[in-house]
Amino acid sequence: MSTTQQPGRRTSEAAESIDLGRSPRKLLLAGLAAVVVLALAVFLVVRLTGGGDDKTVAGSHFGSDFQIAYQASSASEKAFLDYLNKEIAPDYGVTIEGVGIEDGNQLDQATADGKYIANIYQHKHWLKQVTDATGMKLTALGEVFQWSYSVYSSRYASLDDLPKGATIALLNDPANTAQALWILERAGKLTFKDGVDPWAATEQDIADNIGGYKFTYMEYGAGPRTLDSVDAVIDYNMSFVDAGTPVKYRIYEPDAPKEFAGQLVVGTAYLDDPQVEKLEKVFFDKRVQPYLAENDDPSLSGQLAPVSAE
Secondary structure, eight states: OOOOOOOOOOHHHHHEEEESSSOOHHHHHHHHHHHHHHOOOOOOOOHTTOOOOOTSSSSSSSSSSSEEEEEEEEEEHHHHHHHIIIIIGGGGGGGEEEESSHHHHHHHHHHHHHHHSSOOOOHHHHHHHHHHHHOOEEEEEEEEEEOOOOESSSSOOGGGSOOTTOOOEEESSSSHHHHHHHHHHHHHSSOOTOOOOGGGGGGGGGEOOTTOOOOEETTTTTEEEEEEEGEEEEEEHHHHHHHHGGGGGEEOOOOOOOOGGGEEEEEGTTTTTTTHHHHHHHHHTTHHHHHHHOOOOOTTTEEEOOOOOO
């Protein structure tokens, strides 16, 4: 950032030659002091008006190099951001850089604080859990993709082959537990009590456990290493792909419901930022959803799907 220097007031040559009793050394020190004061004033003005970062676009908290946080273990989210950076972002004069962070709280806090312009790792029910529990100020701008969420088994070839009383491992957070139970409900393997919202269902909301299933719970990302110790696991496809799990163990792969679509999330304080507006144009460009539906990238296909109608 540059500043314009104000010209000093001119004096006559006669006035300049008058000795006011100040030595050249004192004059030099006085001049240096004035320069320091001026420089300090300019620095304070720049800081208070939000400038001072050469990478920041005027009127924005952010520059044109957009850092987007994603779940570090998700190669599919990284591949999606790489696609946007290569094919979409140049048309809007920006770049997209994925920043992988494994700790969700750290990722969200950095987004709320404006360290990163956005993140893409959570559906609306997870986001609500985060904001309710922590008070972080985060806002979703819209759905971007859907994670494929499937039933895996190394013991049985299909969902119908699971025996009565089979043990099924589910992710232990409320939103992903509900998503797994909803898969089984839509497959006709259990029913919910009247009035239950399927995206918020718990084991206690099951009316009829048709398969007589027993449920056990695991940490996020534990699906692949849990697979051999239970009859089946319900988890995100990307976890198994990243772990190199054979596709043949994916025994039931339903369409993901829009309720659990991944969102573009920004710090609420930056909703009106002009660069956030540009960010939206990149992520919601009309080319993005067809690409998610048709691409053959092994890091994306079968893991991230386009946003469904419902």
